[in-house]
Amino acid sequence: MAAFPFPYTFFLTKPSISKSLTTRPHVKLLVSPTTRKNTSKTCSCSAQNTRRAPSNSPLWTVTDIAQAVGGKIVKWGPPGTISIDTRTIEPGQWFFAITGENVDAHDFITLDLSKSGCVGVIGNRVCENWEMGFVQVDGDTVSSLLKMAAFARNRFVGKVIAVTGSVGKTSTKAMIALALESLGSKVYHSYEHWNNTFGVSLSLITIPRDAGIAVLEMGMNRKGQLLELTRLGRPDIRVILKVATAHLENLVSLEGVAMAKGEMFQEAKPGDICVANADDPFVKSIPVPQGARRVLFGRSLESDVRLVAAERVGSGGSVGVRVVLQKNMEMVEFVIPTLGLHMAVNACAAAAVATSMGVPLSQVGRSLSRYIPVSMRSEFVVAKSGIKIVNDAFNANPVSTKAGIDTLKNIDCDGKRVAILGDMFELGTHEIEYHEESS
Known part of the structure; x- marks a missing residue:
C-alpha cells in the first residue's frame, strides 16, 4: 500500500454467498487478513463459517x-x-x-x-x-443437532428476539443487544453471522444459562426456511428489516422474497411483538396474526418509532441520528460511530425493539452511542500509509452494494476513491442486470 503516491480510500464490497455452499467458503477475503491453511484433517460442516463458540457459552455435561x-x-x-x-x-x-x-x-x-x-x-x-x-x-x-437446539430453547426461560431482512441483520442484532443492556438482564446475541440452520442451532445451544434475553439472527434463501427457524427458536419479538433483491435464483421476484420473509411473523403468538419497516411496502404489507402486537419503525409518519434525521458527522466516520417515539412525541438525538447513513435505519429498528420492551428512549440513545461496527460490515480502517479502507466484504446483494458505494462517496478523501467489488450470486435471471447497475 505504501507504493501509492497519494491518499486513497478503498471500499471492499461483499462477495455474495456461493452457489455451492457445501463446497466453497462462505466468505472471500478481499482484505488479506491472515488466512487459514487448508489441511486434510479439518472439517467445517456448516454452510456458514461457524468458527468458535463465544467464551461465555454454557457447559454441557x-x-x-x-x-x-x-x-x-x-x-x-x-x-x-x-x-x-x-x-x-x-x-x-x-x-x-x-x-x-x-x-x-x-x-x-x-x-x-x-x-x-x-x-x-x-x-x-x-x-x-x-x-x-x-x-x-x-x-x-x-x-440430532436440531434436537439439541430445541432442548436448549426449551430450557431457556428468557425472551428471544429474532431479526431477519435482506440487509442489516447482523448490525441491527448487535444494536438491539446493546440497547437492551439497561434492562438489567444479561443479554446474549448470536455470534457473527450464525443465521442458517446450523448457525441458529448453535446460537441456541450457546445461550448462557444466566442470560435473560437472547437476540438471534435468522436468514433464508428459500421458501420455508424461516418458518423452520422460527419454529426452532420460537421468538417473542420478531423483526423484519427489509425486502430486497437477494436470493432471486430460488425466490424469483421481490414478491417471492417478501413471502419468504413473511414467515417470520407467520406463527407469532398472542402477546408476541412483530417489528416491521414502515418504509418498505413489502414488509409493511406482511400480515401479523391476531393477538400479536405490530410495531412500525422508519421515516414514515405511520411509524411508532420514527427516524426524523440522519446525517454525516465530521469527516463522515459517524452518523447523527434523531428518533421520535410517536406515542408521546419524545425525541432523542445521538451519534453512532459508524459509516453509512443507512445505519440510522438499523438504529431506528433497534430503538423500536427496545422501547417496545420498556427501555426509555433516552437510554436507547445513550446505549447506541457506544455501538462498535461489526467486523467486515462498514468496518473502517486507516492504514499506516494513510489509506482509508472500508471493509464491507462479508456478503452482498444489489441494495447493500449501493449503500456501500454511497458510503464511499461520502467519506472525506483527498485523493482517489477505489471500489473493489466482488460477485453477487443467487440473482437468477437478473444477475447481469444488477451487476451492470452496480458498476
Missing part, C-alpha cells in the same frame, strides 16, 4: 448431551461447549460430527482432534482409537 440428543453415553467425558468445526475447536469443547452431502465429519475424528483439546464427540458411529468422551446418536446427526 455428558448427561445433558445424551438427554438433549436422545443418545447413548458410550464414553464419559467432562463438561464442555459445543463445536461443529474441527478447524477452530478449542480445549474443553465437544465436537458434533455432522454428516453432510459432501463430507462426513466422522472422518476427522482422529488423534489430532484430541490433541487440540477436544474432550468428546457426538456422532452416529464410534470411531476407532477415540479415547475421549463419546455420545452416540441414532441416524442423522443434523436431526
Whole structure:
C-alpha cells in the first residue's frame, strides 16, 4: 500500500454467498487478513463459517448431551461447549460430527482432534482409537443437532428476539443487544453471522444459562426456511428489516422474497411483538396474526418509532441520528460511530425493539452511542500509509452494494476513491442486470 503516491480510500464490497455452499467458503477475503491453511484433517460442516463458540457459552455435561440428543453415553467425558468445526475447536469443547452431502465429519475424528483439546464427540458411529468422551446418536446427526437446539430453547426461560431482512441483520442484532443492556438482564446475541440452520442451532445451544434475553439472527434463501427457524427458536419479538433483491435464483421476484420473509411473523403468538419497516411496502404489507402486537419503525409518519434525521458527522466516520417515539412525541438525538447513513435505519429498528420492551428512549440513545461496527460490515480502517479502507466484504446483494458505494462517496478523501467489488450470486435471471447497475 505504501507504493501509492497519494491518499486513497478503498471500499471492499461483499462477495455474495456461493452457489455451492457445501463446497466453497462462505466468505472471500478481499482484505488479506491472515488466512487459514487448508489441511486434510479439518472439517467445517456448516454452510456458514461457524468458527468458535463465544467464551461465555454454557457447559454441557455428558448427561445433558445424551438427554438433549436422545443418545447413548458410550464414553464419559467432562463438561464442555459445543463445536461443529474441527478447524477452530478449542480445549474443553465437544465436537458434533455432522454428516453432510459432501463430507462426513466422522472422518476427522482422529488423534489430532484430541490433541487440540477436544474432550468428546457426538456422532452416529464410534470411531476407532477415540479415547475421549463419546455420545452416540441414532441416524442423522443434523436431526440430532436440531434436537439439541430445541432442548436448549426449551430450557431457556428468557425472551428471544429474532431479526431477519435482506440487509442489516447482523448490525441491527448487535444494536438491539446493546440497547437492551439497561434492562438489567444479561443479554446474549448470536455470534457473527450464525443465521442458517446450523448457525441458529448453535446460537441456541450457546445461550448462557444466566442470560435473560437472547437476540438471534435468522436468514433464508428459500421458501420455508424461516418458518423452520422460527419454529426452532420460537421468538417473542420478531423483526423484519427489509425486502430486497437477494436470493432471486430460488425466490424469483421481490414478491417471492417478501413471502419468504413473511414467515417470520407467520406463527407469532398472542402477546408476541412483530417489528416491521414502515418504509418498505413489502414488509409493511406482511400480515401479523391476531393477538400479536405490530410495531412500525422508519421515516414514515405511520411509524411508532420514527427516524426524523440522519446525517454525516465530521469527516463522515459517524452518523447523527434523531428518533421520535410517536406515542408521546419524545425525541432523542445521538451519534453512532459508524459509516453509512443507512445505519440510522438499523438504529431506528433497534430503538423500536427496545422501547417496545420498556427501555426509555433516552437510554436507547445513550446505549447506541457506544455501538462498535461489526467486523467486515462498514468496518473502517486507516492504514499506516494513510489509506482509508472500508471493509464491507462479508456478503452482498444489489441494495447493500449501493449503500456501500454511497458510503464511499461520502467519506472525506483527498485523493482517489477505489471500489473493489466482488460477485453477487443467487440473482437468477437478473444477475447481469444488477451487476451492470452496480458498476
